[in-house]
Amino acid sequence: MNIFRLLLACLLPLVSCLSFAQENDLNFLAAEIAATELEIQLLEDENDIENLQRIFGFYIDKHQWTQAADLFADDATVEHGGEGIYAGKSRILEYFQRMGAEGPQEGILNDHMQLQPVIHVSPDGTAKGRWHHFSQEAELRVSHFWGTGIYENEYIKDDGVWKISNLHLYSTMRTPVDDGWQVTALPRSEASTEFPPDSPASVDYENYPAVYVVPFHYDNPVTAPNVAQLTVSFVPSQTAEDLLAELDAMDHRLDRLEDADHIERLQTIYGYYLARNQWDELTGIFASDGTIEIAMRGVYRGAASIRRNLNLYGVQDELPGELHNHMQYQPVIHVEDDGQTARLRSRAFSMMGSFGRQGRFMGGTYENIYVKRDGQWMMFKDQQINTYFAGTDDGWINLTRSAPPGITASNPPDEPPSMEFEMYPKAFLPPYHYDNPVTGRVEVVE
Amino acid sequence: MFGNKLLIAILPVLLTISACSDQSDSAANSVQQASRNDSDVSALQSRLDSLRARAQRIKDGNDIKRLQRTYGYYLDEALWDELTDLFADDATVEYARDGLYRGKDRIREYLYRLGDNRIGLEEGQLNEHFQLMPVITLSDDGMSAKGRWRAVILTGRYQESAMWGEGPYENEYVKDNGVWKISKLRWYQTIMVPYEGGWGLNEDVTKGIYVSPQFPPDEPQTDSFGSWPETFLPPFHFDNPVGRYVHVEAAEGEG
Structure with missing residues (x-):
């Protein structure tokens, strides 16, 4: 009996210590799990944004202006070349609609390739992306062009859904196919007088043959790597079962x-x-x-x-x-x-x-x-x-x-x-x- | 009476014993529980670690794509110092049939010479190099990787020349202090031909030789790659991910 009680006396602090440690471990683990969950979220965001911009490209190719405009946030902006800024979804839709009748049109080729994405997602639900643009445009028996450019775009997560918040296409080169870029280099597009933009062009630059480096939204990835600051604010204490369920969900994702x-x-x-x-x-x-x-x-x-x-x-x-x-x-x-x-x-x-x-x-x-x-x-x-x-x-x-x-x-x-x-x-x-x-x-x- | 007193005297002891006995049960249970939970915690921790490693591998793949695509954007603009910074110290570069240059200093000089020793494009220069078709393969330890890419190229000088170019890369990358760098760049030039007449009517006008005659490489060309209209299949760093098709007749014959 004495031995038992002695043993018990020894065990009790150990037990409470173990329980405490266990709870601490779980809390620590819960915070680590939350941080990893956020990393997974950012990877999903990156894929969603790439899909979004590529889907945009497919819609533009086929003059699906309504579908394309629906990919923008309500207060988004669009700026192409020197045409100035159109602000707000309805203005963006009208801007697109003035490029031609809705839907694919006979005699019109409007391919706008969306290439080479460099996306950086911020944990606050915004993102930036640089893309290469390469276009093949034609109107049967009228004209045909090669074009290149750079997008520096912004995206926002609105109620769990990624939208384009700022689409900025900087044109680099445009030339009629019959000539090519050795012979003819067309200037960047200008603001419309019939449908003037909400603000003038934000950047003054000229197309090839002039030289202009489109500003990068990110620094050199080797000398100044972009590190998303992941902060996990508050993680409520959870049971081992809760955490297991979270891990299962992350595994699936x-x-x-x-x-x-x-x-x-x-x-x-x-x-x-x-x-x-x-x-x-x-x-x-x-x-x-x-x-x-x-x-x-x-x-x-x-x-x-x-x-x-x-x-x-x-x-x-x-x-x-x-x-x-x-x-x-x-x-x-x-x-x-x-x-x-x-x-x-x-x-x-x-x-x-x-x-x-x-x-x-x-x-x-x-x-x-x-x-x-x-x-x-x-x-x-x-x-x-x-x-x-x-x-x-x-x-x-x-x-x-x-x-x-x-x-x-x-x-x-x-x-x-x-x-x-x-x-x-x-x-x-x-x-x-x-x-x-x-x-x-x-x-x-x- | 005595019995009552005895009972009263004994009661606390009995209660204690009974409490102790309760406690000892629960203590034993707790120890057992704690040790089970302890193993739960370590099981959860190791599960988390493996998930975290998988997330890291996906992120590594994305980082390498960002790196190579950024290489393309810098190349477009002839930003040679920014470009050189993307390489590991002991990296190698081999373009077309120009031979191999080793180490960052040599790479920097090579790139500068490609760009007529100036930073940035000259007025009238076009140098578009789209970086397309990444196939990235990460090593098991996640510290190095290989990548196949394809460049589609529009280059030229206004009123002087315009060219279509194309060719695949087979590159290698290393993770140095958590940062991915290019450790080996090998670009195979399939074509570099005048815009007019394209690849149908022109041979490769550069023959894949750029600055090596004036600036000899550290090692000669490492393979037998030639120039259009010759064709060459740059070796793949990866096997067929599903498996090469075997003709049914052949399979029967072998069986």
Whole structure:
């Protein structure tokens, strides 16, 4: 009894000490978990912002002014070249609408590639992004242009949804395709007198051939790295069960982030294999029951058919004097919550042709589906909808052939094309796999 | 009476014992609970650590993309000092067929020479280098990485020249004190051809040689890469992520 009581006397402080330590450990852990959760949030924000800007690009391409304007915050601003600043969503919408009738238009090419994002998200729910802009604009039998520029944009998270708060496109170079930038360099655009801006241009600069470095929103990433200040204000005490549930949720969110990275990587690798006629490698990234459907050639189903389809684009691994680059860019990726299916809209800009004959550019849109089998992402559906094929020296001004290549009788598909489309100069809107990320508005394709 | 007194005398003891006994149970339980929770805490901690490591790897990939894209933006503007700062001290640079330059000082001088020894573009110069198609592969320890990219290029001088260019990179990166730097830059020039006539009607006008004749490299070109219309497949740093297709006939034959 005495021994027992002595033992007890010894144990009691230890027990209370252990309980205390345990509670302390949990509180400490809860704070660490909250900090990691914030890091995950910032990674998701970054992806959401990239999707947002790329979705904006797809809408602008097809004159979807209403959809595009809906991506802006109520008090957002837009500034293009020297046209001055338009402030507020309704002014932005009208500014866009004055560029042409709503929706894709016959005889109009308006591709505005959104490239090379450098995004910095701040934990306060704002973000900045630098992008490269590369445009192909044409009006049939009237004009056609190459253009480059830099975006320095701002974004804001409004009620959990990212919106564009400031879109500023600094033009760098613009030239008619017939001349090129050796011969002709057009000045930056000017403010409209019919629809004057709310404020004059914020920066005075000139296009190429003048030199102007668009200010960077960030410092040199090596000599002055941008470090987001993560502060976790108050973390209420939680039980081990609560914390476990939080960790489970974070695990799930990390899965989706990793999935999105895998999908972008796979689509890019697809582009590298395609560029070098690596048909066996390319076929290998498809699911065994996957499909490929390029340029309305019809649906080729299953690995053997996919491999057979690829013979249409050249001999495997042989490219003497052949250029077959298919630049993959502007991916908009959505992974299903179960992590087993993902959808991607992206684009290709191709530089192709054989030495000795005029080279060609090709523009197009992908709407692809990926599946995860045995923990491995693979391509399930690859569908490419061409926007144009144009000779390097001809451009788009006099393009009249709007029919895509279509079925090859000597190497026919397993099924007819799943969708009919025509290329520029006809108008076509490839259906989206997603709704407007701000309004949820679905585009009705007629 | 005596019994009552005895009971009263004993009661506190009994109560104590009973309390002690309660307490000892709960103490034993607490010890057990504490040790279980203790292992809970350490289990939670190690779970958190693994999640944090995964988040870090995603962030590392994003940081490397920001780094290479920033490289592109600096290159566009001929900001050679800013560009040189993106490299590790012992980094190497090898463009097209110009050979390999080792170390930051040599890289800086090489870049300056590419830009006619001036900072920034000259009036009339265009130097767009879009950085596209990243495939980033992080090492297991997360301290180094490899990346394949493709540049699409519009260069020229007003009233003198305009060129289309294109080519892939196979680069390497290191994490130095928490900051990602470029440790190896290898750019393969697929084409650099005049705007007029493009790649269909022109050979590569530079042959992939830029400043090496005046400023010899530390090592000659490290591979057999030629110039358009010759073609070359720059080796991939990664294997097929799913697996190369094997012809059914061939598979049967092997089986």
